[in-house]
Amino acid sequence: MSHHHHHDDSLPLPDYDHLAVGELEHRIRALDAHALQDLVVHERGHGNRAAVLQLLGARLHQLGSGAQPTAGSSAPVGHSDTPHGSRVSPATSPEPRHAPPHGNPAQAGRPKANRG
Template sequence: MGHEETLPVEDYDHLSAETLPHAIRHLDVGGVRRLLEYESEHADRPHIKQILGTRMSELESGAVPAQGEPPPGPQASSPPSDTQRVGPGSQGPPTHAPPHGVPTSPTKPRQGPSPG
């Protein structure tokens, strides 16, 4: 498939495996076959090829492509609204790696020579 040919799904290369089934439901067998060929020639992702192959089998068994407009391209996810920023007051206590060669010894910060 050359660069001059367009794919039947907008932003196909940026779709996740979760959004792909919804994005291809309006395609006929020919459209799904074009995507499967493109996938095989480019990224060749087994899970994506499985999704496309399953949809092609459904269509060949009598499933009808969905009517209406295809869904828009991939949506950018927004961060959760309840996120909190990590700052000096919200950090956990410091951790100290065990001394080299003794992985079972309790972790303690190293101390310098005692004064006196």
């Protein structure tokens, strides 16, 4: 059954059709009004999910009222919420976020202290 048309390339979010509404809610914040309208048209012609159309419509309304897409210049520097999520992969990131701070004295000092 490989007759599934892949329109994914033309969409602002490549994996759009596989995203849950909750996922979409975060993803679409990085999109501008043009991208959102593309998604609305796509959704109407495909999934036509009321919750999704509502979400997209609400976001368009926010943008119309002066909200800004979150990705790009307004995003804080350490932000990994890029649409493709591949700007910093965990493997190449020099410092994992949940590493303990450098030179943790409790751990460094223990082996010497415990020698009787």
